[in-house]
Amino acid sequence: MNGVRVGNRIIGEQAPVTIGWENIPKVEGGPIKRFVFTWFQPTLLFALIAFWYYAPNSIAKASTAIAIGIAIKILLLALEWVNPRYDSWRLTWREFVTDLFYVGLGYTLLNLIEGYIGADAVIAAVQHSFDWSKLTWFIGLPLLLQAFLISFMFDFGQYWMHRGMHNYYPLWLTHAPHHYITQLNINKGAVGNPIELFLIGLGIGGFFDFLPRAALLAGTLGIAVSTYQHINVRFNTPRWWRFLFNTTEHHSLHHSQDYEATRSNYAGTWIIIDRMFGTCVDGEAELLGMEGGRRMSIRETMVYPFTQAMKDFRQRSAPRQEPEALPAE
Numbered sequence: 001m002n003g004v005r006v007g008n009r010i011i012g013e014q015a016p017v018t019i020g021w022e023n024i025p026k027v028e029g030g031p032i033k034r035f036v037f038t039w040f041q042p043t044l045l046f047a048l049i050a051f052w053y054y055a056p057n058s059i060a061k062a063s064t065a066i067a068i069g070i071a072i073k074i075l076l077l078a079l080e081w082v083n084p085r086y087d088s089w090r091l092t093w094r095e096f097v098t099d100l101f102y103v104g105l106g107y108t109l110l111n112l113i114e115g116y117i118g119a120d121a122v123i124a125a126v127q128h129s130f131d132w133s134k135l136t137w138f139i140g141l142p143l144l145l146q147a148f149l150i151s152f153m154f155d156f157g158q159y160w161m162h163r164g165m166h167n168y169y170p171l172w173l174t175h176a177p178h179h180y181i182t183q184l185n186i187n188k189g190a191v192g193n194p195i196e197l198f199l200i201g202l203g204i205g206g207f208f209d210f211l212p213r214a215a216l217l218a219g220t221l222g223i224a225v226s227t228y229q230h231i232n233v234r235f236n237t238p239r240w241w242r243f244l245f246n247t248t249e250h251h252s253l254h255h256s257q258d259y260e261a262t263r264s265n266y267a268g269t270w271i272i273i274d275r276m277f278g279t280c281v282d283g284e285a286e287l288l289g290m291e292g293g294r295r296m297s298i299r300e301t302m303v304y305p306f307t308q309a310m311k312d313f314r315q316r317s318a319p320r321q322e323p324e325a326l327p328a329e
């Protein structure tokens with residue numbers, strides 16, 4: 001196919017994508033395996049909600065959330081090994097070690113930022129500008145409804161931030177490295193330029209101990225759904241789940257090598273926000289990444305926003321050229 005190169009995007013290049021849920025393969029195997037991979041996601045979600053709803057105050061805190069988070073990651077790594085969505089995405093040592101670098105970097109930067117700004121000062125500022133006790137109408141709502149509203153409003157902001165990254169050049173420079181990943185697995189959410197992680201994360205983790213229970217529940221909801229964005233597991237995701245929530249299928253389309261397909265499915269948790277704004281595409285993709293799946297090194301990921309901005313600036317100040325047409329293959 002012919003393609004036209006614009007910056008580092010190849011427009012018009014066709015990479016295979018699967019559109020429509022009816023065309024997505026089902027879990028293969030015996031009845032027990034099919035049962036497990038149909039009900040795993042909803043069961044874990046409802047178990048976590050029940051836990052944070054009923055847990056006494058003495059254990060409803062950040063350290064518990066972190067311990068649960070690590071346990072879930074180990075469990076999901078095992079599922080990736082048992083029932084991968086694509087064999088081509090199987091974790092290699094090289095991928096795993098690279099991912100761990102980014103996970104470690106994310107935690108380290110978060111701690112540094114907290115230490116530098118001073119967690120107490122941030123929390124005082126947040127509490128000052130956002131006094132929960134004054135929101136009596138909100139506090140009066142049922143706890144689960146409060147949690148739903150917090151999660152939805154938070155994801156609404158994430159949706160527009162992410163969509164902005166795909167449409168506004170300076171933001172795109174920070175997000176592009178994340179789109180160079182060539183496979184999905186549970187640690188891939190951490191892979192990217194740290195500036196992006198800062199823009200998206202905004203140090204949420206640090207506030208855990210000080211937030212009301214509705215926010216803990218909202219956080220759990222987000223984790224129990226958005227974890228599946230980057231995962232290499234074949235699930236028979238229930239229809240209601242994939243209507244409301246983002247899935248690994250949706251997010252694989254967003255990471256596809258097909259440019260048009262990447263302009264969809266921006267939400268982190270609530271894919272229904274994409275449905276509201278007409279950006280949802282139900283489907284999946286196996287061939288991921290940019291520039292035909294070029295693997296971006298850690299070094300390039302770290303400096304990309306600056307080096308690419310320089311490159312684009314030099315190109316723009318050079319005499320104008322027509323977009324370079326790629327040779328037919």
Ligand SMILES: [Zn+2]
Binds near residue numbers: 162175179254
């Ligand atoms: Zn994106």
Ligand SMILES: [Zn+2]
Binds near residue numbers: 230
């Ligand atoms: Zn992603």
